[in-house]
Amino acid sequence: MATQRATDIRTGLFSQYALDHCYDEMFDASGVARAPYEALHRRLLELSPADLRQRQQNADSAFLHQGVTFTVYGDEQGTERIFPYDLLPRVITAREWETIERGLIQRLTALNLFLKDIYQDARILKEGVVPRHLVYSAQHYRREMLGVRPRKDIYVSVAGSDLVRLPDGQFAVLEDNLRVPSGVSYMLTNRQIIKRVFPELFTNYAVRPIDHYGQSLLATLRSLAPGDRSDPTIVLLTPGVFNSAYFEHTFLARQMGIELVEGRDLIVHDNVVYMRTTAGLRRVDVIYRRVDDDFIDPLAFRPDSRLGVPGLFNAYRTGNVSIVNAIGTGVADDKAVYAYVPAIIRFYLDEEPILPNVETYLLSNPAHRTYVLENLDKLVVKAVGESGGYGMLIGPHSTASQRDEFRRRIQSEPRNYIAQPTLALSRAPNFINDRIESRHVDLRPYVLCGEKFTVVPGGLTRVALRQGSLVVNSSQGGGSKDTWVLAD
């Protein structure tokens, strides 16, 4: 019986569907649809390529007309692109989600304690759990933050960690995004669009809603307002229309009903932040900033920044304004510090990590370095301070000259690189080339931390659309799909 069903998989739309050692989200190893995917699989078998193509076109034109686009840097022509979208949802069971949620809350709790510690007492460094040099040499460590107390000692209020599913079906954390994680607007629009183009899919599933993200984010920001401000003015600070995530900034500002400001709209006078309105200047209490630390205040950080607000850091230090996320959080998502997160969790919480890390080699460690340099063709090398899929070497897909280049870079700046085994990321079905093919995916859930934790049940499932590719970043040819967390 099982063998007979196993051959069933390669029929019709699924004729080219590949299964191998990677975990497949839809099928088990014998080619039978997993329980949560049964209804979806059945429905897909009833559909023709033409029908799916029609729905895909409807979805694409909805994205284009709404202007749900991102900007690709270093591309002069047509810099606005739609984020490629796949019709087929990714399904996560209630049990899987329960583990993910607990794991993310545990991780963020520990990382907030870590940030508080290194900017205030440095206990974890004194006890040698995390090497001192690693923290102080981190690209995003901000000496200026020593002794500054963010509201309620919460440094990271908005986090988006990237999870991957390994061949055994377990989720692991690939990296943390604790500075200005983006993508949440795609999570929300993906859901809106699939409801419009594929409504009948919802009939067999109890999908947990995610629409309240904006409200939860607003509540989180409000809970972080300076203590004496009863009806705080909250704004979203954007670098402006040329930023790759500008669509998201406008989207979130609208969802929350707050002003979207640029640096030039704000001024600081006597350590108080004001925005320029048509009715005169108005005091600002909380800034949800989507501008990097470096650019936020030309007086405190990069003096050539035109995106920031002169004097903002002083106003922040005085406690007259809250900045979310706090400044200097990037030290905790440094890819070398990442290797220590399990130890960080044990140190502050005395608990075992619920979500494991991926094995990581620190190239500042001579033994690791020797191993990595000998095995560059099998490993993935990443620059520690980079994000968005920039500055990466994927060993098995690299050329000899690329490997030589990375070998040189590693030898000259070992602290700047880490290496990880080339992971067999899980694969999910996608509608590509008029049939259903499998592609590697990851998952970025979004966690909010204010008065309490909020993990919106869902996330951005990113897809490496190029066949065989392991890179899911939108800037590198990745797409996304809706993520369904089931209620039971």
Next chain:
Amino acid sequence: MLSRVADCAYWTSRYLERAEHTARLGDVCLGLTLDRSSDTVRRLRGAVGAPPFGYGVPPLASGEVISEDRMNQTIVACVAAARENARQVREQISSEMWEQLNRLYLAVRQTTAPGSSSFFTSVKEAAHLFQGVTDSTMIHSEGWHYIQIGRSLERAAATATMLEVHFADADAVGRDPDIGAYISWAALLRSCSAFEAYCQRYTADVRPERVAEFLLLSPDFPRSVRFTVETVEASLRSVARSLGRSSTGRVERLAGRLRATLDYSQIDEIIAESLQTYVQGIRQQCEHVHTALYQTYINYETESAIAS
């Protein structure tokens, strides 16, 4: 409302109005070319090439006439500028407004037939649709009023410019309504979407002084200078009220004075004096209203704002 948002709302509608105006002129020129009225075409094209029109293309030398290509380019540039301004305030305008404008932008960028009648028509229609969508989906509060002011000031300038170029050339146009003159004056009316409205009011007997009266002083034609100035004044008063300011500030006074000038002018007196001088004065006063608006709400001095 953020000052920058007011600025963008104002320029979104101003640029879109400019695109529509240029498209309308393009369409009229197309018809005239078929009628072989090259003088009129030259005059109309001269008007869309002169600042502040002819946005996004190199300025014309004196006496030069904008080429067809450039005219299409300026339409695309105006639509792109309108969209860029709207994009900066996406969260402040309704999704429907943004989608409408974005669709127009994608359409003009991808058009395969620039300069065709269907191209011009689609730009005009999209601009009208944007106005309708704006009126029916956006709250009629401060931001909406800046959109009204932007559109109206742009319209006033456009209509005034059209009158000016025609009357500067009035001798050539000929005061007697022979066929050539008729086509020219009718083209002026058409280029302001005023031909049918004019005929309803005065019959098809097209006479220069009536055309001037209609385009300048009509109290109820939406493109007449007087009508647009009244809209500006009313919106300025609404803005002041919504911000709890007295409505006798400098900008309201300038707009009120301009409106009064138009209310109490008579066309025979204007023509006897010099219509050109009169229209130039009106255009200048529109400029002053624009400047005062910016000084009051958008570019005010930070120091004085902190002091108050």
